Amino acid sequence: MATITKRESGKWQAKIRIGGNIRSATFRTKGEATSWANSLENEISAVRAGNTPNRTVGEMLEKYIIEELPKKRGERQDTLRMRRIQRDHLLADISLRDIQPSDIAEWRDRRLDKVSSASVLRELSTLSHSFTVAMKEWGWIRLNPCHAINKPDTAPPRTRRYTQDEIDRLLLACGYDHNEKPLTIQSRVGSALLFAFETGMRAGEIVGIKPEHIDIERRIVHLPKTKNGHPRDVPLSREAIRLLEQLDGIAAPGKPVFAISSGSLDALFRKARERAMIEGVRFHDSRAEGLTRLAKKLSPMELAKVSGHRDLRILLNTYYREDPASLADKLD
Template sequence: MGLYKRGQTWWISFSYNGRQVRQSTETDDKKLAEKIYHKVLTEVAEGKWFERKQRTETFAEMMNRYMQEHSAVKKRSTIRDQASLKHLLPFFGTFALREIHPSHISRYKADRLTAKAAPGTLNRELALMKHAFTLAIKEWGWAKDNPVKMVSMEKEAPHKDRWLTYGEEKRLLKVCPEWFKDIVVFAVDTGCRRGEILSLFWRHVDLQKEVAVIFGKKTSQWRGVPLTHRLRDILASKQAPQKVQSLRDSTVFCNATGLAVNVHELRWAFETVLQKVGISDFRFHDLRHTFATRLAQNGVDLFTIRRLLGHRPYVTRSGTHIITWRVFEGASTCSTPVWIT
């Protein structure tokens, strides 16, 4: 009794893992019902039926789990992910994961581009969706394929590398809140990445030896960063109101309320001061470019710059070190190439 009728609708019956399964074909056309029946038998024989038919999790359920287990843990990406979901959920929310195909994602891309979404914004939304599908496949067993991988990302205009002139730096520091000014100076004088600065603890700062020990998450290595005289003075003044021992387990850089600075607060503060002084097309990461470019302008060799920036060279199987670098536009006095990311 593989194919039978209930009322006007055809049903199919088959055996799966020792149990009898009955399901509706949702059609009153016998020929179509027969095709559906034979297709199901083929999927059962190939071991695909359970994966495709038994998983009913929706896109909304997948993203809810993703936000709870991954985005919330990272914290820094939560706000960005929430912004992406404002566009993803209305389109994909009610879809079962097995129902989402590359054609749906292409339709979503077209709609977002019609709505004047920037290519970078759209790429971040697709990247979030792709990562969630990857977890649903590898860790949760909710899906078999990642449809986002089959859709191309949008081409983004490359960012024009910039570095801060001494005049721009003076104007910038003049309008910075005191707590943020210290961060900007530290970035310019050490070339540290944003995350390295925000995660710096007092126990890793030695003012007597004029050095800060930085852990590079990108390289998973520790490195010593020399402190300039103005940095030493700034850090000493920040230590002065309290005993060093009480500061030991505290982050070096805090906001006006005494709490550790998070990446979103830093981004908002940086965009605000840039707007006040009229500096455009400039990122916080460009302060790192500024550090490297100034060293090069003063004749510091490439390998010293690389070590100060905390880079690790890429080594091929043959043991050859490959160095990548570029000279920043406008650094006309720069006689040494600068290697930086």
Template sequence: MKGHVYKRGESWTFVVDIGRDSSGKRIQKSKGGFKRKKDAETALRKILTEIDENKYIESSKEVFSSFITDWFYNHYKNRLRVTTASSREYMVSSHFIKNNPFADKPLNTITSLNIDLFLNQKLEQGLSTNYIRKMHQLLYQAFNQAIKWKKLSVNPVQDSDPPSVVKRDINIWSYSEIHIFLNECKNDRNYIVFLLAIYTGMRRGEILGLKWSDLDFNKKVIHVSRSLSYIPNGGYVITNLKTRSSNRKIPITEEVINELVKVKKQQEELKNKLGEAFGNNDLVVCTEFGHVQDPRNILRTMKRYIKLSNVTPIRFHDIRHTHASILISSGVDIVKIADRLGHSNPKTTFETYAHLLPHVYNDVAEAFENELKKNQ
């Protein structure tokens, strides 16, 4: 018999076999305090059913902060890219362990309500909805692993409700603003950064991680395969791109090639002048000594020329949006735009720039009426 109930004083207790230890000795669990024999038998049957269905979880006093630390450092972190691991490590230490109301709660007592209150707290602290949803996803993965490790029977994140992503307004430059800005920074050594951003839609990190070996002047193509990323305590490093769609070929124009050739010639002159003092990193965009360019310097330069040229203040990433909007207004197929931008799914491109496509629907009503009249 796996279990039984018995009376102990004025209350009832059940005892149940829950397995055997490494030496083969029987492990039992007991619980008392039931006022009625029927209540003890009901509780016993519940545990027996869980054991039969392999769903029984031994209660534990392990707290969340201890579990998440063990899970992240001993199981999850080594499976990630260096840059991703760094950002997730910050998330775990700064939000899951510190500033977390359920950090010291036993793992098996955390509920969906606790998760929702935690997410709402982060929302009130001003964190972006996109970042909070990443927290939600990471918590789900962690608790799911707890189930696999037989620490939990239910994932409390499953029924929690993360906030919907609030998309920022897209600000873009007009054609005239593009020309004004480029003319203003024409003689700056980082002019090529802004030219590439406007003419290719590449991300800032992709441009700063670009190497001369990635360029094919004969075929007029840029091979995008790496990015400049920041790792806490490690500085800026060149890393491979995350997804297959991000690794792409971008056709470029003769004008862009001519500007790249000028940059290459300037670098060769610096190499001859500085000799070994010039870093041999093969970077298209670099400092005067051939080292990686700090992205913050690019942002400061951009801000300065925006002020000088008196164009609409936008973020660097909005240059990418400007590039996409020009392609859309020119009637380029959305799938081709998605491929150029490195989006894994054209749906992402469409959802991001749908508001720029009103002309697509303008003739729908007339098309329907014309078709109906033709077949009267």
């Protein structure tokens, strides 16, 4: 049975004990709290009876967005992906009782007509996880329909590299000067670009660096949070240290040293790219450029420590791009 109580704030809290766990939520009125509790109790009864609750894919995604995505580092991007799927009513309006792998396959094909296979793979991964949570945690569905379809072909890795001429033009477009502090946000885009070349770090990692993460004496920057969820230490070249020292005093105390957000970095880089009249290059290509340069100095195991890759095959196939002719020279 649910317990409905009025809080000091004037709002109403509903609590339901499920096994050894308690689910609770707070509402503006007693009626809303009671309605939520009754709905949850009906779902629990249906699951215990072996029935799938009469919910749609869109309702499942809404619950997933609210309850699960806040736990993930990529919450913002994953939320945008799930909202796009919710707007596809050919999929979102299907009842979980009726969902079939063919419905997911048709959605996949509709998306492939509009976006790249890489984008569809990312959306499919998050969609599949939402079905897994609904199956294992909520008892809303018995099988994950995403597991029974073919995934889009993986696009080959990007091989786009920066030329020195492009780098010079981008730095000029950013207003970056090697001999002056990058006081403007636009000039710090140039600084971040050079820092990525030196470290192979991602844009989000770069803009998140705080003073306490930097150890100049040991020549490392500590990344407490990374894309794969594992912290790592990145060694710093003399040029990387110069770039960090050039930023000294620009950011407010305790704030990230580059004093720029990921969104601003991306937007301002695109503007600089347009001014420099360069096509086909992205800021994220700077990570690949940096890791390719480091691959000439470090072994695969050493590079994996720097980059955070947990699959050495990615490093070997993507960043160790030795020309066979140059390898032949090493044999003599």
